[in-house]
Amino acid sequence: MIFEDVAKDVVERVYGALASLIMGRDGIPLSMYHKEGVEIELESLGIEYSNVLAEVNRASGSIGSGDLSELSILTEKYMILLRIINPDYFMCLIMAHDGNFGKARYLRRKSLPKLRAEL
Amino acid sequence: MIFEDVAKDVVERVYGALASLIMGRDGIPLSMYHKEGVEIELESLGIEYSNVLAEVNRASGSIGSGDLSELSILTEKYMILLRIINPDYFMCLIMAHDGNFGKARYLRRKSLPKLRAEL
Numbered sequence: 001m002i003f004e005d006v007a008k009d010v011v012e013r014v015y016g017a018l019a020s021l022i023m024g025r026d027g028i029p030l031s032m033y034h035k036e037g038v039e040i041e042l043e044s045l046g047i048e049y050s051n052v053l054a055e056v057n058r059a060s061g062s063i064g065s066g067d068l069s070e071l072s073i074l075t076e077k078y079m080i081l082l083r084i085i086n087p088d089y090f091m092c093l094i095m096a097h098d099g100n101f102g103k104a105r106y107l108r109r110k111s112l113p114k115l116r117a118e119l
Numbered sequence: 120m121i122f123e124d125v126a127k128d129v130v131e132r133v134y135g136a137l138a139s140l141i142m143g144r145d146g147i148p149l150s151m152y153h154k155e156g157v158e159i160e161l162e163s164l165g166i167e168y169s170n171v172l173a174e175v176n177r178a179s180g181s182i183g184s185g186d187l188s189e190l191s192i193l194t195e196k197y198m199i200l201l202r203i204i205n206p207d208y209f210m211c212l213i214m215a216h217d218g219n220f221g222k223a224r225y226l227r228r229k230s231l232p233k234l235r236a237e238l
Contacts, residue, residue: 068192
């Protein structure tokens, strides 16, 4: 299925990518993929970040900056890239701190039209 | 004062940078600077994004990804770069959509030790 393919593709093709998921903004996952040995509770992560997206969207709306399209989060352990697909779905990619962020972002954007056409 | 200098420096040196602020995590601004003609309600923006930072930090803590260091937000109109200085303060940079994000990020990181020494 296209959703599994997209989730897997970016993880396998980008240096440092660990896991990926496509998720409803309501916190229900559509597809998830992680590299072997990666122990991240993907579903909880997706739910936490769907809350974050709602908060960022609210903040962006209140200052008139228009709809949110992308959010990237750098923490001590991970780099997390969130990309809005449409008002109902988003993609989430979890990378190691030294991963190839630029390539991940490029591949995510490239996959958007395909995903939008399906959803 | 060093805080004014840092806030001004990145806005004047980076293509597409519009405004910058250094703010307490409690929503009280320390310094603000914007290009002439830029009409963004900087104080409200800072307050909104200090709430966002709290939400992201909570989410990152709950999935064990460690402390947040940087957050970048791409919306229809702006690119917003938030950088944690220390547990009490953060920097916020607002850029046009096509601004030089890489240079902004580099300059922000470079100014961190100076700011941390002062705060």
